[in-house]
Amino acid sequence: MGLTEIDLHKELKRYFGFSQFKGLQEEVITSIVHGRDTFVVMPTGGGKSLCYQLPALISDGTAIVVSPLIALMKNQVDAIRSISSEYGVAHVLNSSLNKTEVKRVKDDIRNGITKLLYVAPESLTKEDYVDFLRGQTISFLAVDEAHCISEWGHDFRPEYRNLRHILKRIGDNIPVIGLTATATPKVQEDILKNLGITNANTFKASFNRPNLYYEVRPKTKNIDADIIRFVKQNTGKSGIIYCLSRKKVEELAQTLQVNGIKAVPYHAGLDAKTRSKHQDMFLMEDIDVVVATIAFGMGIDKPDVRFVIHHDIPKSIESYYQETGRAGRDGGEGHCLAFYAYKDIEKLEKFMSGKPVAEQEIGHALLQEVVAYAETSVSRRKFILHYFGEEFDENTGEGANMDDNVQNPKKQHEAKEDLEL
């Protein structure tokens, strides 16, 4: 293919209907189209999928896309099918397919119709699939949610560790693309090493969310009243309140309701119908507040969430960033308020005590960063960005004054004294 002749903007418009690339997309796509190993770090919502979908659509052969969640793969396949006249342009290969379906997938790949083949990492270990793929033209391997390869990530999947080995069996010199929203230097190092792409072209977008305001308050026995007051000061605005346990979710949702706040609970213990009803109520703004465990949020795209409150401190800065990231997607106001008591850290440590020692050590190290964040008296934005390996100037950086420590340096002292009670 004559690379120089490809007009990426035209292809973008043709396939996706967009007139402009978002952020670093064009640079990433150019790297992939040139067959380079490529590493992409972009926050959630940054548009990572398109970075491999577009090159796949305009390349010869089939791109293998590894992704950890079957539901996400299905969504993507449906979306790609809807923009192409060929149903077979994208397929999912997983254990739920029957023989006829597998044959269809293989035929479409063999005939060059399939541009994107989504596979769960555990399916890719199947001998039959590996043998089949070895004989085919593979344009590249895209590893989405690549942080799953690292124990330092928030979603470690041991099967991701085999990818490099499997890829070697499928073919030589197949370019590898790793994509993740996990920006910590440790995780990135693990990804590159485990995928064997230490020479990759790396593209990293900034993780700064200048419109988000970060605040930590001491968690006392009056926390429910504190939360009620906050929500009432923000009446009519949409917000999410995260709690650690299902029980707390139920209790707090009820407390809020009793106090005249339009709130519903959301956690994995509710049946699917209730969950989707509560989610819709939030999206349709029939209610203002969702009180939830971390089960809530994946794939929720409500642009005008105005606050994210953590009733309980999360287990890592990473999780905190992801969860607060659901606020202010539209660029408008987004208040991120975490309640913190050291006692909660001890509780989280205790939860881990049954786990293998290596996991406990990682969990402990991640928690220590959370403690440091909660107790810091410097710019919280600087802290978060530094955690992600990013420089931030607390005087001139975008959003520099958007946190409690910067706006009210004295408050931190009071907070610390409270904590020592």
Ligand code: ADP
């Ligand atoms: P990520 O995987 O990085 O979280 P997604 O790939 O899910 O992000 O994309 C997030 C959203 O951005 C999607 O709704 C997608 O359609 C949209 N998007 C991606 N690229 C563009 C673009 N060039 N112009 C406009 N919207 C885009």
Ligand code: MG
């Ligand atoms: Mg994605």
